[in-house]
Amino acid sequence: MFLYNTERYLAALYSLGGFFSLLSTISMAIVWMHWRVVLNTCAGDFHSYQSYYDEHDCGCILYAKDTLSYFVGSDIWICFWATFASILPLIFCFVFGCYHVYRVCCRSTPPRRAKTELHQRSNEVMQLTVEEDIVEENDISPYYWTPVTIIAIIMVFYTLSHAVTVSDGFRSTCKQYRNTVVKYIQAQGQMVGVIQSRLSCGAIFDFMDYLHQDLSYEKRRDYRINTSIPFILAVVGVWGACICWIGITIVNIMRCRHSRRVRI
Numbered sequence: 146m147f148l149y150n151t152e153r154y155l156a157a158l159y160s161l162g163g164f165f166s167l168l169s170t171i172s173m174a175i176v177w178m179h180w181r182v183v184l185n186t187c188a189g190d191f192h193s194y195q196s197y198y199d200e201h202d203c204g205c206i207l208y209a210k211d212t213l214s215y216f217v218g219s220d221i222w223i224c225f226w227a228t229f230a231s232i233l234p235l236i237f238c239f240v241f242g243c244y245h246v247y248r249v250c251c252r253s254t255p256p257r258r259a260k261t262e263l264h265q266r267s268n269e270v271m272q273l274t275v276e277e278d279i280v281e282e283n284d285i286s287p288y289y290w291t292p293v294t295i296i297a298i299i300m301v302f303y304t305l306s307h308a309v310t311v312s313d314g315f316r317s318t319c320k321q322y323r324n325t326v327v328k329y330i331q332a333q334g335q336m337v338g339v340i341q342s343r344l345s346c347g348a349i350f351d352f353m354d355y356l357h358q359d360l361s362y363e364k365r366r367d368y369r370i371n372t373s374i375p376f377i378l379a380v381v382g383v384w385g386a387c388i389c390w391i392g393i394t395i396v397n398i399m400r401c402r403h404s405r406r407v408r409i
Contacts, residue, residue, distance in 0.1 A: 148285065151400045152245045155393065159242030162389035166235035169382025172375040173228045173311065179370050180206045183357065184218030206376075207314025211324040216357060219314075227314065227379075230307045234300055234386055241293065248285075287404035294401045297394040304390050308383040315380050319346035326352045347373035 181204035203217060205224035210217050323341050326332075326349065332340055340349075350373040 148400075149249075151396060152249050154396050156242060156245040156249050158389050158393045158396065159238045159245060162386050162393065163235055163238030163242055165382045165385035165389060166231040166238060167382075169311070169379045169386065170228060170231040170235070172379035172382060173224070173231075175370070175375040176206055176372060176379065177204075177224045177228055179372070180204065180218070181221070181224070184209055184216065186215045186217050206318055207311070209318045209321055211321045211328075216322065216325050223310070223314065227307070227311050230303075230310075231383070231386065234304055234390065237296065237300060238389075290397060290401040290404050294394065294397040297390060297397050300390045301387070301394050304383065304387040308380075308387045311383045312380050315346070315376060319349050322349050322353055326356075329356055347377070350376065 181202075183204075184206060185202055185204035187203035202221040203219060205219045205221050205227075207223050207227055208219035210219070323344070327337055327340050329352075330336075351371075354369045354372050
């Protein structure tokens with residue numbers, strides 16, 4: 146793979162990775178901030194709400210649980226991780242992305258087409274067109290690719306753990322609120338099977354938007370959000386970022402192997 150093409154791929158992948166990281170951060174923050182007070186019902190006095198920095202705060206919508214009396218959120222640190230973990234890959238994507246976009250647009254040179262003439266014994270002349278990298282002073286050092294490859298491999302596992310947390314928390318909350326819906330509408334018979342098996346998580350979170358109110362009447366809001374949209378966008382964002390980092394790792398490994406012969 147030529148250096149110019151490598152940098153084009155990396156510029157695109159870093160840009161996409163940064164977009165997906167930003168998307169997941171914003172989307173997860175919207176869902177978390179909207180429900181953090183409503184779901185914070187794990188304290189002894191359900192009508193007194195503590196600061197979300199309190200150690201007893203359970204206002205996280207991920208891994209929320211259905212109990213006998215209330216639908217209770219999980220520990221707040223889960224949402225801290227789910228929301229802000231994307232900032233680190235976002236920083237890496239911004240730094241490396243700006244570097245490779247700048248080189249593609251201003252510095253890097255496309256591969257040169259060189260013609261080579263071959264003379265045979267029959268006095269026939271054959272012309273071959275060969276593409277080759279042009280080595281210039283502004284080329285990236287061959288020693289650049291090893292550390293960035295290591296960083297990319299680490300970020301693959303980092304974003305993978307983040308994606309698993311968000312998607313599994315989404316699935317768990319959806320499953321638990323199905324039980325809440327069954328109890329709320331007093332479903333029986335086949336209706337329970339429909340709610341538990343056929344309704345999508347988007348429909349389940351629609352029930353949550355309209356039926357799940359704050360325990361304190363004075364704190365109830367007169368507006369709603371479509372919880373399923375930012376929640377699903379957060380899941381798409383974390384997995385999109387993970388896939389981009391896998392692509393970045395593959396490209397960096399290929400370039401690292403290609404530059405091995407010029408390293409001293």
